[in-house]
Amino acid sequence: CEAQFLPNPEERRIPNMEKSRPLWDNPLQFVFACISYAVGLGNVWRFPYLCQMYGGGGFLIPYFIMLVVEGMPLLYLELAVGQRMRRGSIGAWKMISPYLCGVGVASVVVSFFLSMYYNVINAWAFWYLFHSFQDPLPWASCPLNGNRTGDEAECARTSPTQYFWYRRTLNIAPSLEAAGALQWEQALCLTLAWLLVYLCILRGTESTGKVVYVTASLPYCVLIIYLIRGLTLHGAVNGLIYMFTPKLEQLANPKAWISAATQIFFSLGLGFGSLIAFASYNEPSNNCERHAVVVSLINSATSIFASIVTFSIYGFKATFNYESCMSKVILLLTNAFDLEEGSLTADNLGAVQGHLQAAHPQRYAELQPQLKNCSLEAELDTAVQGTGLAFIVYSEAIKNMEVPQLYSVLYFVMLLMLGIGSMLGNTAAILTPLTDSKFIASHLSKEVVSGLVCFINCIIGLIFTMEAGNYWFDIFNDYAATLSLLLIVLVETIAVCYVYGIRRFEKDLHTMIGHKPSWYWKVMWAFASPLLIISLFIFYITDYILTGTLQYQAWDAAQVKQHRGFDYPGYALAVIGLLVAASTMCIPLGALLTLARRRLRRGRARPVA
Amino acid sequence: MLSSASQMHRMLSKYGLVSKQLWEIMLISNVLLCNVTDRVSFWFVVTDSAKNVTTVAGSEVEAAIRMNRNRINSAFLLSDKTLQFLKISSTIAPPVEPSTPVWLIVFGVVLCLTVAGIVFLIVTGIQRRKKQNKESSETEDLEEKCEVTVTIENGIPCETLDLKAGHINGVYAADDERFASL
Numbered sequence: 001c002e003a004q005f006l007p008n009p010e011e012r013r014i015p016n017m018e019k020s021r022p023l024w025d026n027p028l029q030f031v032f033a034c035i036s037y038a039v040g041l042g043n044v045w046r047f048p049y050l051c052q053m054y055g056g057g058g059f060l061i062p063y064f065i066m067l068v069v070e071g072m073p074l075l076y077l078e079l080a081v082g083q084r085m086r087r088g089s090i091g092a093w094k095m096i097s098p099y100l101c102g103v104g105v106a107s108v109v110v111s112f113f114l115s116m117y118y119n120v121i122n123a124w125a126f127w128y129l130f131h132s133f134q135d136p137l138p139w140a141s142c143p144l145n146g147n148r149t150g151d152e153a154e155c156a157r158t159s160p161t162q163y164f165w166y167r168r169t170l171n172i173a174p175s176l177e178a179a180g181a182l183q184w185e186q187a188l189c190l191t192l193a194w195l196l197v198y199l200c201i202l203r204g205t206e207s208t209g210k211v212v213y214v215t216a217s218l219p220y221c222v223l224i225i226y227l228i229r230g231l232t233l234h235g236a237v238n239g240l241i242y243m244f245t246p247k248l249e250q251l252a253n254p255k256a257w258i259s260a261a262t263q264i265f266f267s268l269g270l271g272f273g274s275l276i277a278f279a280s281y282n283e284p285s286n287n288c289e290r291h292a293v294v295v296s297l298i299n300s301a302t303s304i305f306a307s308i309v310t311f312s313i314y315g316f317k318a319t320f321n322y323e324s325c326m327s328k329v330i331l332l333l334t335n336a337f338d339l340e341e342g343s344l345t346a347d348n349l350g351a352v353q354g355h356l357q358a359a360h361p362q363r364y365a366e367l368q369p370q371l372k373n374c375s376l377e378a379e380l381d382t383a384v385q386g387t388g389l390a391f392i393v394y395s396e397a398i399k400n401m402e403v404p405q406l407y408s409v410l411y412f413v414m415l416l417m418l419g420i421g422s423m424l425g426n427t428a429a430i431l432t433p434l435t436d437s438k439f440i441a442s443h444l445s446k447e448v449v450s451g452l453v454c455f456i457n458c459i460i461g462l463i464f465t466m467e468a469g470n471y472w473f474d475i476f477n478d479y480a481a482t483l484s485l486l487l488i489v490l491v492e493t494i495a496v497c498y499v500y501g502i503r504r505f506e507k508d509l510h511t512m513i514g515h516k517p518s519w520y521w522k523v524m525w526a527f528a529s530p531l532l533i534i535s536l537f538i539f540y541i542t543d544y545i546l547t548g549t550l551q552y553q554a555w556d557a558a559q560v561k562q563h564r565g566f567d568y569p570g571y572a573l574a575v576i577g578l579l580v581a582a583s584t585m586c587i588p589l590g591a592l593l594t595l596a597r598r599r600l601r602r603g604r605a606r607p608v609a
Numbered sequence: 610m611l612s613s614a615s616q617m618h619r620m621l622s623k624y625g626l627v628s629k630q631l632w633e634i635m636l637i638s639n640v641l642l643c644n645v646t647d648r649v650s651f652w653f654v655v656t657d658s659a660k661n662v663t664t665v666a667g668s669e670v671e672a673a674i675r676m677n678r679n680r681i682n683s684a685f686l687l688s689d690k691t692l693q694f695l696k697i698s699s700t701i702a703p704p705v706e707p708s709t710p711v712w713l714i715v716f717g718v719v720l721c722l723t724v725a726g727i728v729f730l731i732v733t734g735i736q737r738r739k740k741q742n743k744e745s746s747e748t749e750d751l752e753e754k755c756e757v758t759v760t761i762e763n764g765i766p767c768e769t770l771d772l773k774a775g776h777i778n779g780v781y782a783a784d785d786e787r788f789a790s791l
Contacts, residue, residue, distance in 0.1 A: 126716075126719075127712070129715075130712035130713075130715040130716050130719075131711075131712050133711050133712070133715055189716070192716065192719060192720055195720070195723045195724065196723050198727060199723055199726045199727050199730070202727065202731070202734075203730060334648060335648070338648040338650060339647060339648060340647035340648060341647075341649060343647075445738075447731060
């Protein structure tokens with residue numbers, strides 16, 4: 001029966017023939033690595049925003065339903081594939097079916113794009129961290145203008161924290177076309193960020209396994225400190241009440257459900273190949289089912305925990321701004337009408353304003369443009385997400401706390417840990433397939449490959465340190481990973497359920513874990529998750545088509561209205577198209593290449609037989 | 610009203626606010642207040658006692674106040690923000706800046722630590738690999754001497770099968786359903 005064991009030459013490669021695969025020291029390292037990767041900046045700066053937009057406490061309902069329908073099953077699927085195949089994404093999908101090597105390559109490409117721009121956030125966190133060692137904090141007050149009679153114009157128009165972010169950190173250009181010069185300070189911080197990442201991934205699981213103990217647990221310590229500090233701040237309760245009052249009518253809004261599904265999907269980091277890479281370093285008998293449930297629950301719980309902290313900070317900041325707005329109005333009126341000091345308070349302001357308007361209508365009308373309508377609701381309503389939340393809103397709240405330097409350092413160290421944790425996953429997704437490949441592993445050592453990847457990413461990342469860099473960052477953030485990931489995960493799910501076969505997968509899991517997956521998992525894998533992903537996909541495509549031209553918000557320092565919408569120029573649209581195409585096209589191209597190669601081989605073999 | 614004038618006078622005279630031309634003692638009656646409001650704000654003029662009716666030029670008073678702003682503030686235990694002289698905008702003292710920005714120092718420290726860590730890990734990695742190479746070349750020599758026969762099962766040397774992977778036979782698992790059953 002020799003003929004039975006002559007598979008195709010590429011399948012002859014027996015997985016265990018080369019030196020044994022590095023493993024995690026213990027299952028806890030694996031769990032910590034997954035948590036460190038999944039719990040990232042999105043939990044801190046995206047989930048609170050979604051909660052605020054889509055009905056406060058009510059948003060938790062679609063969120064948990066999506067977690068159960070989509071999050072846990074897909075996470076379990078990826079971990080199981082990685083643990084079973086014991087290979088990075090390219091090798092794992094090749095083993096499922098040779099036509100699916102394109103899926104693995106697409107994952108690597110998307111991870112590459114992600115790591116290019118994601119580390120810039122760590123560079124910004126470093127920048128803020130280094131600036132936290134000053135008294136007073138540099139974003140606490142405006143710098144003075146040329147003749148030292150008042151604040152710098154741009155800063156006086158906006159706020160010190162916004163000025164520090166847009167001018168001192170980004171030095172942002174007024175539009176994408178005005179590319180501007182490289183900011184050497186940001187370039188230095190980016191280089192440092194990449195050196196730190198290189199230090200953590202240098203030895204593979206050996207070094208990563210130790211680092212994730214810190215990157216996974218430190219953010220929780222800081223969040224607990226912030227929770228205690230946040231809840232004791234004046235006005236924090238306002239924010240919490242605002243967040244948790246459920247506006248259940250938002251549940252009828254389809255966008256709430258789509259946002260919940262998208263958030264779960266991207267928050268867990270599915271489709272990048274990182275989870276497959278991490279799981280491939282597991283012992284084959286590891287209980288990845290339990291770990292999948294644990295990791296997804298911890299990820300969601302962290303999101304909720306972080307939003308409690310964020311909303312108490314919001315409440316504090318909104319109350320502070322409201323009260324200073326009130327005192328400014330009081331001062332203005334007292335000075336203008338020469339009233340007695342202390343006669344105007346927050347309580348009688350409305351009544352006195354009405355009285356003054358009636359008594360001195362002309363003077364009051366002159367004053368009108370300077371009088372702002374102070375409203376706590378309006379302050380709370382300013383929903384912010386992304387870098388705006390992390391770097392502007394939080395730093396504004398921090399500067400008003402006691403001992404702001406301490407809280408500032410803690411906060412930015414936490415951001416750094418979250419970011420580095422996610423970067424470890426991203427780089428693992430790129431490096432694991434590369435080091436698995438025989439060709440590369442025989443020529444270059446692990447350290448050299450890691451170093452090359454970090455170096456290339458760092459050089460390309462310098463684009464994001466230019467003056468218009470933040471606009472390119474937004475392009476990458478919005479388009480590099482979104483559509484491609486949905487497609488990748490859809491193909492993954494269909495491949496495992498229908499190409500590999502769910503019965504075979506069941507048997508593999510039984511061998512690994514000791515029991516077959518229950519009907520819940522099978523139903524989700526085979527029907528619910530693919531249908532959900534398809535509907536998300538359709539939604540995204542129709543959304544892109546309906547909006548027509550793609551626009552971006554530019555920061556214009558010279559204008560009173562800072563954010564202005566512009567259309568993307570032609571070359572930016574080309575880059576967007578390239579980003580999406582580069583990863584999605586890998587899937588069909590991979591299948592076609594394999595088909596072509598097989599046809600060629602069969603063509604060559606036929607004359608012999 | 611009287612107390613404000615006296616305050617004003619006390620301060621003006623106490624701090625030698627005498628113009629170059631006037632070299633005279635200012636009396637409290639030289640400081641005239643008007644338009645005093647509840648807001649504790651008022652207008653004042655300084656008369657020149659030498660020439661009865663005229664007042665000291667506004668620009669001179671302004672210049673004098675500008676010179677002694679700090680002392681005036683401290684007399685009232687107020688600051689530039691809480692004691693405002695209309696039309697006299699204060700120049701704000703710039704914040705103290707150290708010669709090297711603080712952030713560069715912290716950056717330098719973190720950079721040195723990171724680079725030191727990288728160098729340490731690389732050097733220990735190279736040393737470990739050299740040791741491993743030496744050991745494996747020694748075992749190879751031993752094998753050549755003993756001529757160990759390697760049992761082969763279906764074209765695959767048994768030793769190379771990683772037996773640590775235990776109950777999953779990696780040779781069969783991925784491929785068993787690919788082939789037609791006999």
